Amino acid sequence: MIARSSPAEAVVVVGAGPAGATAAWALASNGVRVQLLDRSVFPRNKPCGGGISMRVLPRFPHLARELGRISTHEISRLYLEGPAGTSTVIESDGPAALMIRRVEFDALLVSLAVEEGAELVPGVDVVHARQDARSVALVARDGRQFTAPIVIAADGVHSVVARRLGLNPGWPASSIALDMMEETPREQLRDIDPSTLWVSYGYEPGFGTRDSGFAGCSANPKSQIPNPAAVAGRSANPESQIPNPAAVAGRSANPESQIPNPAAVAGRSANPKSQIPNPAAEGYAYIFPKRDHVNIGVGYVLSYFRSEIADAPYELQRGFVDRLRERGIVVGDSVREHFTPYLIPVGGPLRHPGRGRVLIAGDAGGFVNGFTAEGIYYAMVSGELAARAVLATAAEPAKLLTAYRKACDDEIGCELRDSVSIQRYLFADRRRIARVIDGANREGALTRLILDFAIGRRSYRAVRRRILARAPLLTARLLVERAAGRARRRAGSTK
Numbered sequence: 001m002i003a004r005s006s007p008a009e010a011v012v013v014v015g016a017g018p019a020g021a022t023a024a025w026a027l028a029s030n031g032v033r034v035q036l037l038d039r040s041v042f043p044r045n046k047p048c049g050g051g052i053s054m055r056v057l058p059r060f061p062h063l064a065r066e067l068g069r070i071s072t073h074e075i076s077r078l079y080l081e082g083p084a085g086t087s088t089v090i091e092s093d094g095p096a097a098l099m100i101r102r103v104e105f106d107a108l109l110v111s112l113a114v115e116e117g118a119e120l121v122p123g124v125d126v127v128h129a130r131q132d133a134r135s136v137a138l139v140a141r142d143g144r145q146f147t148a149p150i151v152i153a154a155d156g157v158h159s160v161v162a163r164r165l166g167l168n169p170g171w172p173a174s175s176i177a178l179d180m181m182e183e184t185p186r187e188q189l190r191d192i193d194p195s196t197l198w199v200s201y202g203y204e205p206g207f208g209t210r211d212s213g214f215a216g217c218s219a220n221p222k223s224q225i226p227n228p229a230a231v232a233g234r235s236a237n238p239e240s241q242i243p244n245p246a247a248v249a250g251r252s253a254n255p256e257s258q259i260p261n262p263a264a265v266a267g268r269s270a271n272p273k274s275q276i277p278n279p280a281a282e283g284y285a286y287i288f289p290k291r292d293h294v295n296i297g298v299g300y301v302l303s304y305f306r307s308e309i310a311d312a313p314y315e316l317q318r319g320f321v322d323r324l325r326e327r328g329i330v331v332g333d334s335v336r337e338h339f340t341p342y343l344i345p346v347g348g349p350l351r352h353p354g355r356g357r358v359l360i361a362g363d364a365g366g367f368v369n370g371f372t373a374e375g376i377y378y379a380m381v382s383g384e385l386a387a388r389a390v391l392a393t394a395a396e397p398a399k400l401l402t403a404y405r406k407a408c409d410d411e412i413g414c415e416l417r418d419s420v421s422i423q424r425y426l427f428a429d430r431r432r433i434a435r436v437i438d439g440a441n442r443e444g445a446l447t448r449l450i451l452d453f454a455i456g457r458r459s460y461r462a463v464r465r466r467i468l469a470r471a472p473l474l475t476a477r478l479l480v481e482r483a484a485g486r487a488r489r490r491a492g493s494t495k
Contacts, residue, residue, distance in 0.1 A: 010119070014154060015155035015364070016036050018109055021106065023387045024036040025112050034113070050102055052100065052374070053374065053455075071292060072291065077195055082201060083201075099289060101183065109380075128160075136150070150358075153360050156363050167353075173301075173302040174302075175345060177299045178343060180316055182296060183290070183294075189321070191287050200286070278431060279427065280430035281308070282300055282427045344363070349367050369415070370419040385407040412460075414461060449466055
């Protein structure tokens, strides 16, 4: 239950992306005066894949009523590919993902906040923040000053507010991803099948050159064009790297194959050499169809990109599009002017998502799924939870951070922590990615559970309990990875 008391002075929200705009909307719709600051004038472009799980609509019912104001595209089919060429197609019985353009979606969220009474103040680039026992003071680049009893900072991955208040000195390279994408009109570049979300996990561009192969495929362009048998998991060529039925099922027709045999799938190896970790590339690639555009991109954990990838970002992007075209997946060419690389925090939320009278939401607080890199949904949830905490503790601001942290942990904390553990677990050995893809084919009941979660029919905790009950070995491994992650964070904080 939200308390109906509210601060006497205006609450300031820094950043008008999904987190900030949702926070402003939630506050204003409850009668709180809000100033929503942003460095840009809306509508403005924002680099982003632009995919949101459909559970956003039952979570934010008011949004479903307003989506007709912008262009959207619903997806119910996922093509998932692994680094060894294994692949599967997963279909839901209803839309599972909502595809939007951020230039339109963000402007819609801002409009909804303004319509509820929030004051939008564009052109404010906050460069300094400080607070005392009674208020928070913000200074803009042009010298303007803003003072508020409470501030919600949703100013993005490079949050100035979080840095100035000592909450985040900067993301380590192992906890941030470099996403290199373009959002191009369909008349210039388009996917052949706009009904399908295409994702490659553990994506490999080759050894630093555009001609050295990609996604586990041969460097010979002709071998990258899939024939129907290969797409179905059957090889028309004995030497093809596309797995045959035995390989897809986890059994290798070739002793040298990296696809695990049943013993390996069960965590036991009939060959001692197969126990040696075979790390996957710490990256992904994707095609997100939109109504009038297509988003195509490649991403890597930044530490991996710096140490292992020789190509410049746009060379990677252009090479990826070239090879998609050679495989018959897209038509058209990459367009340099639409290329916009950006950073995504994928190491989990900040341990302290606020201090005193300041709360941190969205990318600024690390509220991003470490496995899928989805951030919009979690940004909106964290923004609304920040607003709820403000409303609930207006008479007792000393309880603000405790209320916010508990709300975030209760709703999204577990899944975000798990997402980081899953990301690191899968990247540690490419065979694990192959097993996940194989499992999607074999374990129909579990796949449906996950789809129900994406659509919003089931909670994460309910799905998690069912999955872990059926996979005790995975449970143990994720617990080990989570403990290792805590140790890494403690070691990092002492440096």
